[in-house]
Structures are given as structure tokens and as C-alpha cells.
């Protein structure tokens with residue numbers, strides 16, 4: 001094939017094109033010398049060499065062979081020889097050739113990708129080899145960095161005994177670390193499928209926790225839950241899983257990523273502690289009931305006498321016994337909060353009646369506060385009456401406990417789009433904004449000088465919030481330190 005060149009094309013155009021091309025070197029196939037015939041500007045820069053001093057010299061005179069690489073595929077002499085023998089282009093995707101930096105006076109680590117193309121003569125023999133090189137140091141270093149950080153992440157997760165998993169929601173492909181099999185009671189080498197995992201999760205937890213968390217995670221973008229699982233040997237274990245949902249550009253969920261931790265030991269400790277609390281509270285209940293009965297009998301006997309000091313003392317003793325009974329009931333309830341243990345007994349009732357009863361009850365044990373109830377017409381709800389009574393009682397007794405005698409407490413109830421809302425407002429010590437989110441946690445009590453003389457264990461609001469949450473309702477507080485607090489709960493009217 002002949003090419004007609006435009007007449008005004010300079011004679012040395014091909015030389016210019018070659019010299020301006022990226023990293024190219026042309027060598028003669030005159031093994032063992034491999035004479036350099038031409039080098040591009042870029043090649044000279046890359047190799048820190050000079051055209052006049054390299055053209056006409058043997059390739060290995062200019063670039064001495066790395067003796068440590070003799071016999072390896074990346075060795076240039078081997079590659080050139082193979083190109084001549086095979087008459088095929090040979091690529092060396094990555095090799096290291098450090099370049100001397102005359103300013104810094106040291107060798108800089110450099111990685112190259114190189115290809116060697118044979119150029120044949122009329123008799124189909126390799127006459128020249130076109131050697132082109134591309135600097136890929138940046139890419140190699142980035143890859144090394146990624147491998148290094150992956151390695152570090154793996155060490156960290158292994159140290160924390162965490163398993164990692166990655167579920168593709170589009171094709172359900174599932175990638176996980178070997179620790180996952182161990183956490184689920186299999187050997188680390190044995191694989192595990194999604195359906196095997198699903199079958200190991202306690203059926204109730206699957207329904208009430210996993211599926212719920214999954215649907216919520218599609219909205220919130222993250223999930224965190226604890227579930228019971230059964231190992232293949234039938235033993236019961238607990239795992240905590242936490243992770244994120246990744247979305248595509250159309251905001252469709254595409255991947256679930258997360259970690260799983262075995263929390264069996266912590267859970268067993270918690271259960272032992274709860275069992276102890278349950279047992280101790282239960283044992284305390286019996287003698288306390290007797291003490292209460294004796295106090296009431298004595299009070300009846302003394303009622304006809306005129307000894308007001310003793311009557312007063314018996315009334316105080318009765319109040320303290322009631323206080324202690326409430327505390328013990330609180331501990332008993334606390335120990336019943338294990339999954340599946342707090343059963344709701346749903347029934348229809350009027351919330352106004354529950355509030356009125358609770359107010360009457362608390363008024364008998366406390367004096368001095370002005371409790372007002374803004375009653376509306378009857379509002380029938382379907383809920384666990386006893387438990388809702390417990391929440392109202394907790395709000396009311398806290399309002400009394402944390403405000404001065406003589407101050408006002410206002411209880412109100414209203415319907416707001418599909419919900420029932422109950423509020424108990426006091427003019428008491430109030431709660432700092434930063435404490436407001438914490439008071440619903442188990443055993444949390446605000447610490448300040450005014451709290452010092454007020455007894456409590458910090459479980460009332462925790463229990464209340466558990467009860468309300470299990471009714472699918474909401475619980476919250478609005479408060480200003482020194483001015484008072486209003487505690488609210490709302491329940492869906494339609495269950």
C-alpha cells in the first residue's frame with residue numbers, strides 16, 4: 001500500500017511526529033546490541049536521558065540490566081528476544097524502574113507499563129522493536145494504598161471480633177467475612193447462605209425486629225438491632241447488627257452493608273442480672289405486703305383513740321411502704337422488658353377515667369400540690385389499661401416529686417389527627433435542654449444540687465417510654481430549667 005503525501009509536507013515529518021509521541025523508543029533488532037535508533041522527547045524526560053548520548057548506543061549500554069531480574073518476564077532482554085522470536089507484540093503491564101532525580105540526587109520509585117511492538121522487514125523478519133512506556137506510578141501507589149487500608153480495616157474488624165457483610169439488593173449476591181460463619185455457629189471455612197441465616201433467626205425477632213428494621217432502614221438509610229439466633233447445635237445466641245443502606249442515583253436502595261457482633265455473653269449477664277432483680281423484688285414483696293397489712297390494722301385500731309401522734313406516724317409509715325411497693329413493682333417491670341416478656345393486654349377504655357383514678361390515688365399520698373385536670377368528653381382508646389395507668393402515674397408522681405409544694409400541676413388530654421395526646425405540666429425544677437434526651441434512658445437521673453434530696457432510681461421514664469413505644473406511640477418532654485416541665489405521650493387512636 002502506498003500513501004500519497006501532500007507535496008508540501010516537510011521531509012522529516014515522521015521523525016518530528018515520533019519525537020513528539022508519548023514515551024516511545026525505537027531499537028534495532030540486532031540482538032544482543034539492540035541499537036537505539038530514535039527516542040521521543042517524553043521518553044528522554046521519563047528516563048532522564050539525553051538524545052545525543054543515547055541514539056546509536058546499545059539499549060543495555062544505556063539502560064544497564066537489573067541483574068536481580070535476570071530470567072524474569074519483565075527483563076527487557078528476554079522481552080526483546082521473545083518479540084523477535086514470536087513476531088508478536090508483548091506487553092509488560094507493570095514493572096518497576098527507578099529514575100535518578102539529578103536535583104534531589106536520589107532515585108525515585110517509578111512504575112511503568114510498557115509494550116513492545118515488532119516492525120517487520122520485507123522478508124517478514126523483525127527488523128525493529130517499538131518500545132513504548134507509560135508512567136503508571138500514580139495508579140500503582142493508589143492501588144497499594146487501597147490494599148493497605150483494606151488490610152488495616154480487616155485487622156481492626158478482626159480485633160473487634162466483628163463480621164462484615166455486603167448484600168446486593170438487586171441480584172441478592174452476598175459477600176461476607178469468614179467470621180460471620182463463626183458467629184452463626186459454623187466453621188469459618190464453611191460458607192453460609194442468606195436463607196440459612198434467615199432460618200437461624202428466632203421467628204418472632206424476624207417478624208418484629210428484622211423486617212421492621214429493614215423497612216425503616218429504607219427510609220432512614222441505616223439500621224441497628226439485636227436478635228436471637230439458634231446455632232445448628234440448637235443453642236441460643238444473640239447478635240447485634242448495624243449498618244447502612246446505599247442508594248443509586250435515583251435514590252433506590254441497592255446495597256445493604258453492615259457488621260455483626262456476637263453479644264451472647266453480655267446478654268447472658270443482663271439476663272442473670274434481670275433474673276436476680278426479679279427474684280429479689282419478688283421475695284421482698286411478700287414481707288412488705290405483711291408490713292402494710294399490719295400498719296393498716298394498727299391504723300384502724302388507733303383511729304378511735306385520740307393519739308394523733310401515733311395516727312400520724314402510721315400514716316407516714318403507710319406512705320413509705322407504698323413508695324417502696326412502687327419501687328419494687330418498677331424493678332419487677334424492668335426485669336420483664338426482655339423481648340417477648342412484656343405482654344400487652346389490650347382493651348377498650350376511657351383515658352379520662354384512668355387519669356381521674358390516678359389523680360385521686362396520688363392525692364391520697366401527697367398533699368399541697370394543686371392538681372388540675374382539663375377533662376374533655378370521653379375518649380375511648382384500645383391499649384393496655386394497667387400499663388397506661390403506670391405511665392400517667394409516673395408523669396404525675398414525677399411532677400409532684402420535682403416541684404414545690406403548693407405549685408400547680410395541669411393534666412390535659414386532647415385528640416390530634418388520629419392520635420390521643422396526654423400532657424402533664426408542672427412548675428418545678430425543670431430540665432436542661434442537654435439532659436432532656438437522656439432522661440428516658442435506663443437508670444438516668446439528672447445530677448444537680450436540687451436533685452440530691454429527691455430519691456429515685458431513674459427507671460420510671462425508661463419504663464414509660466418502653467410501654468409507649470410498644471403501643472407504637474410517642475413520648476417526649478418540653479422543659480425549661482427553673483420554670484417547669486411538660487411531659488407528653490401520644491397513642492394512635494386506631495390500632
Ligand code: ADP
Pocket residue numbers: 394398399402426428429430431439444445446447451455456457458459460461462485
Ligand atoms: P426517678 O424520678 O426515679 O429518678 P424517672 O425515670 O422517673 O426516675 O426520671 C428520670 C429523671 O428525669 C429524674 O431523675 C429527673 O432528673 C428527671 N425528671 C423526671 N421528671 C421530671 C420533672 N417533672 N421535672 C424535672 N425533672 C424530672
